[in-house]
Amino acid sequence: MNMTTATEPLTIAVPKGRLLDQTIEFFESCGLRFLFEKRSLVAHEANGLLKLILVKNSDLPVYVKHGIAGMGISGEDTLYESGAEFYHLHTFNFGSTKMCLCSREDYDPSMDQRQLSVATKFTRFARDYFHGQGIPVEIIRLGGSVELAPVLGLAPYIVDLVETGDTLRANKLKVTKTLAEIRVRLICNPAYYKLHYERINAFIARLQGITNPEMPKNE
Amino acid sequence: MPKKKRSLLQIPQGTESFYLEDAYRHRKLVDRVTELFYKWGYLPVQTPIVDYYDSYRALLTENADRDVYRLIDRDGELLMLRSDVTLFLAKQMGMILKSEELPVRVYYADTILRHEAADDISQNEFFQTGIELIGRPDLDGELEVLGLLQETLATLGAPDTVTHVGTRRLSSGIRAQLGEAAERQLIHAVIMRQGDELSEILADYPTKQRDAYLSLFRYIGDAAGLQSLRKTVAQDLGDEVTQALLELEHVFAVLSELDLADSFRVDLSEVGNQPYHSGIVFQSYMHNVAHPVASGGRYDGLLARFGLDAPSVGFSCMVRRIEERTKLTAQSDRSSGLGTFAAAEGEDFAARFRSARKAREQGESIIL
Numbered sequence: 135m136n137m138t139t140a141t142e143p144l145t146i147a148v149p150k151g152r153l154l155d156q157t158i159e160f161f162e163s164c165g166l167r168f169l170f171e172k173r174s175l176v177a178h179e180a181n182g183l184l185k186l187i188l189v190k191n192s193d194l195p196v197y198v199k200h201g202i203a204g205m206g207i208s209g210e211d212t213l214y215e216s217g218a219e220f221y222h223l224h225t226f227n228f229g230s231t232k233m234c235l236c237s238r239e240d241y242d243p244s245m246d247q248r249q250l251s252v253a254t255k256f257t258r259f260a261r262d263y264f265h266g267q268g269i270p271v272e273i274i275r276l277g278g279s280v281e282l283a284p285v286l287g288l289a290p291y292i293v294d295l296v297e298t299g300d301t302l303r304a305n306k307l308k309v310t311k312t313l314a315e316i317r318v319r320l321i322c323n324p325a326y327y328k329l330h331y332e333r334i335n336a337f338i339a340r341l342q343g344i345t346n347p348e349m350p351k352n353e
Numbered sequence: 354m355p356k357k358k359r360s361l362l363q364i365p366q367g368t369e370s371f372y373l374e375d376a377y378r379h380r381k382l383v384d385r386v387t388e389l390f391y392k393w394g395y396l397p398v399q400t401p402i403v404d405y406y407d408s409y410r411a412l413l414t415e416n417a418d419r420d421v422y423r424l425i426d427r428d429g430e431l432l433m434l435r436s437d438v439t440l441f442l443a444k445q446m447g448m449i450l451k452s453e454e455l456p457v458r459v460y461y462a463d464t465i466l467r468h469e470a471a472d473d474i475s476q477n478e479f480f481q482t483g484i485e486l487i488g489r490p491d492l493d494g495e496l497e498v499l500g501l502l503q504e505t506l507a508t509l510g511a512p513d514t515v516t517h518v519g520t521r522r523l524s525s526g527i528r529a530q531l532g533e534a535a536e537r538q539l540i541h542a543v544i545m546r547q548g549d550e551l552s553e554i555l556a557d558y559p560t561k562q563r564d565a566y567l568s569l570f571r572y573i574g575d576a577a578g579l580q581s582l583r584k585t586v587a588q589d590l591g592d593e594v595t596q597a598l599l600e601l602e603h604v605f606a607v608l609s610e611l612d613l614a615d616s617f618r619v620d621l622s623e624v625g626n627q628p629y630h631s632g633i634v635f636q637s638y639m640h641n642v643a644h645p646v647a648s649g650g651r652y653d654g655l656l657a658r659f660g661l662d663a664p665s666v667g668f669s670c671m672v673r674r675i676e677e678r679t680k681l682t683a684q685s686d687r688s689s690g691l692g693t694f695a696a697a698e699g700e701d702f703a704a705r706f707r708s709a710r711k712a713r714e715q716g717e718s719i720i721l
Binding site: 199200201219221222323324325326327328329331 | 515517544545546547573620636638640641642643644645
């Protein structure tokens with residue numbers, strides 16, 4: 135465990151990739167500039183208020199749950215799959231996407247079997263969604279390239295994130311139903327929040343543009 | 354991997370074994386804490402490691418129920434392994450104590466077993482030590498328990514731990530109005546600080562009352578802020594809420610008088626995560642530990658379920674969580690001399706034995 139003490143910077147895990155670029159851009163718009171060292175997976179805010187830890191997207195909830203990072207920025211899809219509970223402190227206005235049920239463009243729903251068969255990376259979400267609707271479902275877990283499943287006949291449906299729809303169209307797939315809006319959240323380990331709530335509240339106020347730009351360094 | 358080899362290389366999730374210096378340090382810590390409990394007038398109790406599941410079923414939260422290990426005895430009875438000492442203790446005390454014996458002070462220090470997912474090892478819920486003060490209905494009970502908790506944490510090497518104190522009584526009016534299921538939902542939303550969810554649960558309340566509850570449930574701060582909230586907000590929520598806040602104010606006034614207030618915070622999002630909580634509740638947080646290291650509170654109706662209608666207040670410490678942290682900052686065992694023993698000198702075994710006996714009489718640890 136490596137949670138900060140009261141005088142150290144607040145720690146935030148951020149997934150590497152597209153969301154990192156959007157996060158950095160957003161932080162800069164709030165006056166928070168980060169110094170990256172070459173190849174380093176850790177970056178410090180210029181005034182020493184925050185420390186970013188760059189992690190793999192699917193691992194992010196694990197880091198926050200174990201307190202390696204006190205906070206994290208993650209999509210609701212990843213959070214849901216982790217099954218862990220966190221404080222949700224802020225919803226960002228970037229990175230939103232949709233969780234959709236998709237099939238081949240030429241698929242005829244009257245061909246559906248008694249039990250729905252769905253290939254997906256998001257097994258927990260898919261199971262809970264269809265069970266919540268009272269629909270029996272067979273889930274086939276895939277690690278990636280989920281669009282191939284209907285094309286190659288592994289399953290008639292997939293549940294996957296859809297942003298622009300380009301990948302679906304390229305594979306002659308269509309959205310059958312939008313299942314959920316997926317937003318990007320700032321999460322926090324509950325124990326970490328309790329120990330640092332004043333600084334964290336000041337940080338959130340800054341993200342929300344509330345006039346309170348000075349983040350106290352100490353509780 | 355062959356099954357036999359795997360069973361040799363690992364132990365089931367939710368259990369642990371520790372050895373040598375680790376085990377020695379653990380025992381010393383537990384000895385120090387139990388000595389402290391005794392100095393406060395608490396006597397030991399030993400609960401069974403296994404008991405009938407039906408006795409506790411209604412008292413388990415959904416998560417706790419999911420995580421208990423169950424087994425079936427030779428008569429076909431469903432049993433559960435001890436997953437929370439408080440529950441097993443309540444049954445023992447409820448069955449054997451008589452009301453004329455009260456108040457009774459007891460302590461325990463025992464292993465517990467709960468299932469933990471493979472990616473959830475940070476919980477470190479393997480060993481609980483704690484106390485129960487049975488038969489003390491007034492706030493002196495809470496104050497005694499909080500005072501002892503603070504000394505316990507200091508003894509365990511966690512003096513900078515902060516304990517957040519709230520009360521379950523804030524939700525009792527909501528239970529009366531919306532029912533137990535809604536109260537359970539509300540408690541989860543309060544604990545997880547889910548403002549939107551709370552608003553939804555309280556949607557049928559007049560705006561003024563709903564906003565008042567929302568202000569209360571998100572409050573963390575000092576006693577002055579609590580008093581201000583009571584005067585400005587709580588008056589719309591009825592006598593029960595006002596009384597609950599006055600109780601907290603009294604507790605913090607006494608803690609302040611005792612110069613203990615720095616170790617405690619008012620936190621009205623602490624409403625207790627057990628179905629049996631009934632009054633003031635608390636959790637302790639330690640820097641660099643990802644989960645609370647202690648928790649407790651008042652549970653006046655719990656023993657009545659087992660035959661003795663007596664109020665009860667207590668706490669439980671997750672000792673291994675604290676140990677994991679404190680050993681990182683302590684001197685390493687080897688450099689501090691722990692686990693390295695001097696060897697007795699002498700030409701033959703008898704000489705070494707005599708020399709070692711003399712050294713031990715002087716208080717040294719020595720090997721032959």
